Amino acid sequence: MFEQHLAVLPVLLPLIAAPLVVLINKPRAAWLLSTLFVGACVYISFGLVSATMDGGALRYALGGWEPPWGIEMRVDSANAFVLLTVSVIATLVLLFAKESIASEVAHKQLPLFYSAYLLCLAGLSGILITGDAFNLFVFLEISSLATYTLVSLAADRRCLTAAFRYLVMGTIGATFILIGVGMLYMKTGTLNMLDLAERIQAVESHRTINTGLAFIMVGVSIKLALFPLHMWLPAAYSFAPSAVTAFLAGTATKVAIYVMLRFVFTIFGAGYVFEQMNMEIIVLVLALAGIFQCSFVATTQSNIKTLLAYSSVAQVGYIILGVSLVSLTGLTASLLHIFNHALMKAALFMAVGAVFYRMGSVQIIAFQGLGRRMPWTMSAFTIAGLSIIGVPLTVGFISKWYLVTAALEQGNWLVAFLVLVASLFAVVYIGKVIEAAYFKEPSEDADATKIKEVPVSMLIPMWLLVLANIYFGIDTSLTVSAATAGAEALLNGSSLVGGVQ
Amino acid sequence: MNLWASISQDQLINLAIFIPFFGAFLVGLLGKYPNLREAASIATSIILFTVVLAITDNTFHGTLMNMHWFDLFPGLSVSFLVEPLGVLFALVASFLWIVTTIYAIGYMRGNNEKNQTRFFICFALAISSVMAICFSDNLLTLFIFYEVLTLSTYPLVTHAGTKEAKEGGRIYLGILLSTSVGFLLFAILGTYAITGTLDFKPGGVFDESSPDLMVGLLLVLFCFGIGKAALMPFHRWLPSAMVAPTPVSALLHAVAVVKAGVFSILKVAVYIFGLDTLSDLATTDLILYAASGTMVIASIIAMTKDNLKARLAYSTIAQLSYIVLGAMLATAMGVIGSAMHIAAHAFGKITLFFVAGAIYTTAHKKLVSELDGIGKHMPLTMTAFTIGAISMIGLPPAAGFISKWYLLLGSLETSQWVAVIALILSTLLNAAYFIPIVYAAYFKSEPNDQKHQSHGEAPLMILIPLLITAGMTLFMFFNPELPLALAKQMLELSL
Numbered sequence: 001m002f003e004q005h006l007a008v009l010p011v012l013l014p015l016i017a018a019p020l021v022v023l024i025n026k027p028r029a030a031w032l033l034s035t036l037f038v039g040a041c042v043y044i045s046f047g048l049v050s051a052t053m054d055g056g057a058l059r060y061a062l063g064g065w066e067p068p069w070g071i072e073m074r075v076d077s078a079n080a081f082v083l084l085t086v087s088v089i090a091t092l093v094l095l096f097a098k099e100s101i102a103s104e105v106a107h108k109q110l111p112l113f114y115s116a117y118l119l120c121l122a123g124l125s126g127i128l129i130t131g132d133a134f135n136l137f138v139f140l141e142i143s144s145l146a147t148y149t150l151v152s153l154a155a156d157r158r159c160l161t162a163a164f165r166y167l168v169m170g171t172i173g174a175t176f177i178l179i180g181v182g183m184l185y186m187k188t189g190t191l192n193m194l195d196l197a198e199r200i201q202a203v204e205s206h207r208t209i210n211t212g213l214a215f216i217m218v219g220v221s222i223k224l225a226l227f228p229l230h231m232w233l234p235a236a237y238s239f240a241p242s243a244v245t246a247f248l249a250g251t252a253t254k255v256a257i258y259v260m261l262r263f264v265f266t267i268f269g270a271g272y273v274f275e276q277m278n279m280e281i282i283v284l285v286l287a288l289a290g291i292f293q294c295s296f297v298a299t300t301q302s303n304i305k306t307l308l309a310y311s312s313v314a315q316v317g318y319i320i321l322g323v324s325l326v327s328l329t330g331l332t333a334s335l336l337h338i339f340n341h342a343l344m345k346a347a348l349f350m351a352v353g354a355v356f357y358r359m360g361s362v363q364i365i366a367f368q369g370l371g372r373r374m375p376w377t378m379s380a381f382t383i384a385g386l387s388i389i390g391v392p393l394t395v396g397f398i399s400k401w402y403l404v405t406a407a408l409e410q411g412n413w414l415v416a417f418l419v420l421v422a423s424l425f426a427v428v429y430i431g432k433v434i435e436a437a438y439f440k441e442p443s444e445d446a447d448a449t450k451i452k453e454v455p456v457s458m459l460i461p462m463w464l465l466v467l468a469n470i471y472f473g474i475d476t477s478l479t480v481s482a483a484t485a486g487a488e489a490l491l492n493g494s495s496l497v498g499g500v501q
Numbered sequence: 502m503n504l505w506a507s508i509s510q511d512q513l514i515n516l517a518i519f520i521p522f523f524g525a526f527l528v529g530l531l532g533k534y535p536n537l538r539e540a541a542s543i544a545t546s547i548i549l550f551t552v553v554l555a556i557t558d559n560t561f562h563g564t565l566m567n568m569h570w571f572d573l574f575p576g577l578s579v580s581f582l583v584e585p586l587g588v589l590f591a592l593v594a595s596f597l598w599i600v601t602t603i604y605a606i607g608y609m610r611g612n613n614e615k616n617q618t619r620f621f622i623c624f625a626l627a628i629s630s631v632m633a634i635c636f637s638d639n640l641l642t643l644f645i646f647y648e649v650l651t652l653s654t655y656p657l658v659t660h661a662g663t664k665e666a667k668e669g670g671r672i673y674l675g676i677l678l679s680t681s682v683g684f685l686l687f688a689i690l691g692t693y694a695i696t697g698t699l700d701f702k703p704g705g706v707f708d709e710s711s712p713d714l715m716v717g718l719l720l721v722l723f724c725f726g727i728g729k730a731a732l733m734p735f736h737r738w739l740p741s742a743m744v745a746p747t748p749v750s751a752l753l754h755a756v757a758v759v760k761a762g763v764f765s766i767l768k769v770a771v772y773i774f775g776l777d778t779l780s781d782l783a784t785t786d787l788i789l790y791a792a793s794g795t796m797v798i799a800s801i802i803a804m805t806k807d808n809l810k811a812r813l814a815y816s817t818i819a820q821l822s823y824i825v826l827g828a829m830l831a832t833a834m835g836v837i838g839s840a841m842h843i844a845a846h847a848f849g850k851i852t853l854f855f856v857a858g859a860i861y862t863t864a865h866k867k868l869v870s871e872l873d874g875i876g877k878h879m880p881l882t883m884t885a886f887t888i889g890a891i892s893m894i895g896l897p898p899a900a901g902f903i904s905k906w907y908l909l910l911g912s913l914e915t916s917q918w919v920a921v922i923a924l925i926l927s928t929l930l931n932a933a934y935f936i937p938i939v940y941a942a943y944f945k946s947e948p949n950d951q952k953h954q955s956h957g958e959a960p961l962m963i964l965i966p967l968l969i970t971a972g973m974t975l976f977m978f979f980n981p982e983l984p985l986a987l988a989k990q991m992l993e994l995s996l
Contacts, residue, residue: 386652389678390682391648391652392644392645392648392649393645393649398573398574401574401690404686404687404690405690405693405694408690408691408693408694409694413691416687416690416691417683417687420682420683420686420687421682421683423682424678424679424682424683427674427675427678427679427682431671431674435667435670435671438656439659439662439666439667439670474571474573475571476572476573476574477572480574480575
């Protein structure tokens with residue numbers, strides 16, 4: 001019975017669980033229920049990935065209304081891959097959150113937290129699997145509203161300003177997307193993605209379509225924090241509860257990047273966006289500027305959460321850079337890095353969350369001497385940090401390898417060189433933390449004797465991610481083939497149009 | 502004499518890499534029992550040496566040994582293949598590891614150093630990655646373990662934990678990582694983009710269809726990207742690394758790490774470019790001049806250093822450029838000279854560092870100007886120093902003479918007058934900064950200030966290793982057959 005509904009379950013399960021969690025209203029039970037449901041999503045995502053590996057797509061007409069009139073869910077190898085990433089990160093963060101959130105969010109708000117978390121996940125999954133442009137906007141709003149709530153739940157009052165700022169920027173972004181989608185609807189009279197794709201091809205380069213493209217690109221760029229539209233992100237990441245930051249860093253921007261890929265490759269078509277509108281130049285320059293500017297800013301931060309947030313914006317730049325190369329290798333590099341970066345950043349934010357759990361601060365001074373007192377946490381940070389730097393035998397190296405190869409394939413030696421040089425900034429900002437942890441004495445005022453390792457329930461998800469960083473840095477067959485299949489599905493717009501399961 | 506005849510010969514490669522690795526593990530486990538821990542270190546180093554001997558034996562009998570670990574990317578694997586040059590380097594490194602381990606135990610205990618367990622763990626890990634570099638079959642494998650070597654030696658440089666040590670560590674990591682990521686990785690990816698392969702192949706991987714300009718650029722990127730070879734202006738990390746305890750400076754920053762650098766350059770020159778391609782490239786001369794310049798400039802800087810270890814560090818920078826220079830001559834003579842110099846310089850320089858450490862442990866002196874009359878107290882130590890110095894200058898009867906002979910022949914043969922002049926100048930400069938030390942030690946009288954205390958030779962754990970390496974420096978002058986044979990075998994492969 002579940003088989004035929006497989007494609008819609010990643011949205012339905014968290015959506016069903018969200019109100020249940022509020023009704024139960026007991027933190028432990030709420031946590032358990034959420035974990036069960038999200039864990040089930042991981043299982044389903046695995047099923048979806050293996051079902052779409054051969055290049056086919058799963059289609060599901062919501063409520064039995066056939067597309068293009070009804071809303072269609074559509075899973076191919078591109079979104080199945082991102083979906084798997086999101087649900088795995090969501091599960092691991094939930095495991096981590098049990099202790100971490102309990103110390104950062106007021107006790108009676110805990111069930112609400114889990115509810116918002118589930119709604120956010122439902123929204124993100126919805127964005128990924130929907131085949132309808134307007135429906136995508138709806139899910140985007142669901143996930144965004146839930147995210148604003150999650151950010152504002154932290155004990156530190158500054159999170160409220162951060163959440164409000166995020167809300168303003170996020171709403172502007174969503175509005176832009178809505179306007180863009182509206183223009184497409186005006187011109188083509190349809191909202192189904194495949195239908196849109198066909199009709200846009202027929203009328204391409206019309207001024208309304210061009211304007212629609214511009215609105216959508218700007219709107220999505222805000223959501224995915226493309227330089228220079230990223231200013232909401234560092235504040236939101238810095239003041240949100242640690243587990244929320246880990247979750248958002250691994251999922252929210254990744255899904256927004258997927259939205260961009262979907263619009264560019266499936267709906268508008270790469271030929272129109274890149275050859276006629278020459279978008280790749282704009283995107284390439286912005287990506288590079290973002291990589292350099294934000295990597296540099298990261299090196300100057302003393303709040304480690306902010307530091308990692310800027311690093312995230314820079315990493316988004318790498319992903320977008322891969323897209324702007326408009327080739328199979330480039331797109332593979334982007335999809336790979338979506339997955340790989342989720343692994344490393346979630347691990348890093350968890351480690352920082354663990355430090356906050358014990359020290360009550362994420363300033364660099366709090367990290368001093370932690371190498372001895374919290375050996376597991378700091379070695380997790382070190383390995384994930386090496387991965388961000390791109391040291392061989394970690395996933396970071398794999399991403400970098402593909403990205404540079406993609407640039408060299410096109411004879412773009414300058415871009416290849418810049419990508420490598422930019423990764424040196426990561427040496428500086430990660431090195432700063434490692435040096436403090438291992439080669440500095442603890443600061444005087446910290447009550448050093450009480451600082452010890454965090455509970456095992458926080459270490460396990462952190463170390464699962466760290467081990468994944470190493471495992472997928474050595475055995476690349478799974479990730480590379482999934483990313484390649486995804487890239488092929490995106491580039492192969494024509495096969496998508498007719499492709500029925 | 503193959504102690505390991507009973508196992509598959511291909512497995513010897515794994516053994517060479519994993520024995521030090523498990524040694525590190527064992528050292529960690531035994532951290533609470535210093536005597537057992539040290540016994541584990543020594544046993545590991547001896548076992549490793551027997552493995553490398555077995556590999557050498559096989560190489561001379563023409564047995565091909567290779568080992569495939571896994572495919573990192575489709576068509577690109579982490580794999581190993583034994584070839585003569587790697588054997589030479591592995592022999593030198595693994596033999597000196599035994600000697601250095603004994604020395605390190607004496608030194609670390611003599612100076613009551615902290616964190617000795619971490620020290621010996623990182624040391625073993627570094628050797629493990631050196632073995633992997635020696636036998637790597639392609640640039641990808643080489644690069645991976647090159648980076649592992651950088652990272653595993655970083656805690657050794659910052660060992661003291663002082664502000665100075667951290668500063669040194671930062672420069673160390675900063676320069677080595679930025680050159681390797683910015684230039685070396687770029688060169689590797691560029692090579693892959695042009696040729697579609699990263700395998701070391703006798704005769705090189707580039708052919709007529711490869712654009713000359715790009716290939717020339719790649720050579721420059723390789724030579725400067727392999728920052729461990731300390732070609733100027735990317736040499737600053739080496740003097741900075743001297744804040745490490747002396748055994749680290751001795752084995753890693755006079756032998757293993759820096760030799761991994763020049764070894765990589767030599768390997769890239771012979772197996773990626775090939776001597777024919779190399780001699781046609783315009784940029785080969787450029788690197789040759791850079792190496793010549795480094796030789797002379799580093800020697801001049803060495804003269805100005807009063808800190809003995811700093812002087813030795815700049816001497817190392819100059820000597821490394823001998824090897825780069827030999828590779829860039831792109832002739833048989835040059836390459837043989839380079840290969841010989843990897844061994845010759847290793848024995849000579851490690852002796853000098855051992856002496857510096859012995860003086861520091863016994864007399865607590867770090868400066869050249871404090872060494873007046875020390876020869877009377879430490880006659881054996883200073884004799885060893887003299888032998889090392891003679892080898893650096895390149896005089897008989899020390900090993901340095903042989904390699905310099907080949908390098909000079911190679912330079913004359915190709916009429917590289919810049920190289921000839923640089924070699925001669927460097928010889929004179931070497932004499933100018935080593936002979937005064939020897940002179941002061943034996944013929945100047947001791948200052949009569951309160952700092953001076955009566956002392957004798959260093960403890961045996963320190964003294965014996967430095968006598969062994971000094972002896973080896975002399976021995977290699979009279980018996981250079983083994984390294985010569987390996988160097989010639991490598992050339993036969995590529996012709």
